[in-house]
Amino acid sequence: MEMDSLERLRSFMIAFSTVRRHHLTDNTDEDLHASQVAEETHKQHLMALDVIKVKAPVDVMAVKKLRNEGWMGTIEVVAWPYSPDDERIRILAYTQGVPVANPYES
Secondary structure, eight states: OOOOHHHHHHHHHHHHHHHHTGGGSOOOHHHHHHHHHHHHHHHHHHHTOSEEEEOSHHHHHHHHHHHHTTOOOEEEEOSOTTSHHHHHHHHHHHHHTOOBSSOOOO
16 A cells, blocks of 8 residues: 555654664664665655645654755645644744645635
8 A cells, every 4th residue: 555645754754763863772784774765765755746745743844854855845734724733734834934735715
């Protein structure tokens, strides 16, 4: 089964965090290599997308990392409309310069 963009984004961030924390843990070099491969694979898939779904504010920061890498797409907020998370996501996206694909209707 194909991963949706939200699942892939979260898997990317797990792999990214694992690679960055490697020197603080007892992970083997094989674990580090597997995490680096997973990070790069997820990043390549995400970079090919035009829209990435986000459901929590932490997802916006992951997308911000992708934008720093050159990704030029937009996010689709899939949190419950007008919920606190929805509002936080939109505010964070605005302050971080991440465009939202489904802005509120005016």
